[in-house]
Amino acid sequence: LQQSLDQYPACPALACGVLAFPWYFRAPLAILMDALLEGLPSHVAFEEGACDGGRGMVDTFVDFRAWQRRMSAQGTLAQAGQCLSLERRRAIFRLLCRVAE
Secondary structure: OHHHHHOOOOOHHHHHOOOOOOHHHHHHHHHHHHHHHOOOOOHHHHHHHHHHOOHHHHHHHHHHHHHHHHHHHHOOHHHHHHOOOHHHHHHHHHHHHHHHO
16 A cells, blocks of 8 residues: 555645546555544544534634644644634634634
């Protein structure tokens, strides 16, 4: 798998498992994507955290920050970010705006 990814280091579609690639790439890429997003709070957690402004917000932020630090230390934060859906990115941004208030 790593050898296959090294051939396309700047290809975000490959890192995120787009279905345009042959079937033999799909399963390993799904596993890679799951590994990149492991530990990231769910979309619902971000939405609820941004709305309640209480303990849920703090817990979600702490979990997000731990995930972000781990991805950054591994050098995979950009690839993980490319794998997030637009809705999830928006939910993260709303939570971060709420925390900054």
